[in-house]
Amino acid sequence: MSDGSAPGGWLAGFNAMPAGAAEAELRACCASSAFAARVAAGRPYAGVAALLDAAGAAVSGLEWPEVLQALAAHPRIGERARGPGREAAWSRREQAGAAGADARVLAELAAGNRAYEERFGHVYLVCATGLTAGEMLERLRARLGNDEDAERRVVREELAKITEIRLRRLAEETAA
Incomplete structure (x- = not known):
């Protein structure tokens, strides 16, 4: 990937966008409005490396309600994101490992999602890119044993990974 800083590159366009448009681009990568405002304000x-560093710091600095806002935009693992938008398309691509899973694994993911949501009060978030359904299920089961503080740390780490992947994808898809 190009670093996006070449004249006319995605990053040049992003840097020049009005704040509201830049924030909308960023919310496609992490649905927290606080995240989007912080990263847009750093332009x-x-x-791209500097943008990714700022995005990582912004995710790390989110208050828990701001993390919950981001989580609300993510479908449950094993459930297909609906809608025509790029976020839904990205989510379907990220969870491709669950698409070919057998019915038993999908049923276990659904049951695990319910148990996770009952325990922690929010959707189970994992950076699913490159993982099989079985690997996602294995991670879900392991994380059910976390205490609240440990799980919040893991959720932030997973959100940061997803955000970075999506920012890179955004720069790649719109640079062409």
């Missing part, structure tokens, strides 16, 4: 970025 201009000299390169």
Whole structure:
């Protein structure tokens, strides 16, 4: 991937966008409005690496209600994201490992999702890119043993990974 800083590149366009438009682009990567406002306010970025660093710091700095806002935009693992938007398409692509799973694994994921939501009060979030349904299920089961503080740390880490992947994808898809 290009660093996006070449004249006319995605990053140059992103740096020049009005704040509201930049925030809308960022919310496609992490649905927290606080995240989007913080990262947009840090413009201009000299390169994609600087943008990714700022995004990682912004995710780490989110208050828990702001994390919950981001989580609300994610479908349950094993459930297909609906809608025509790029976020739904990205989610379907990220969870591709669950698409070919057998009925037993999908049923166990559904039961695990319910148990997780009952325990922690929010959707189970995992960076599913490259994982099989079985691997997602294995991670879900392991995380059910976490206490609240440990799980919140893991959720932030997973959200940061997903956000980085989506920011990279955004730069790649719109740079062409």
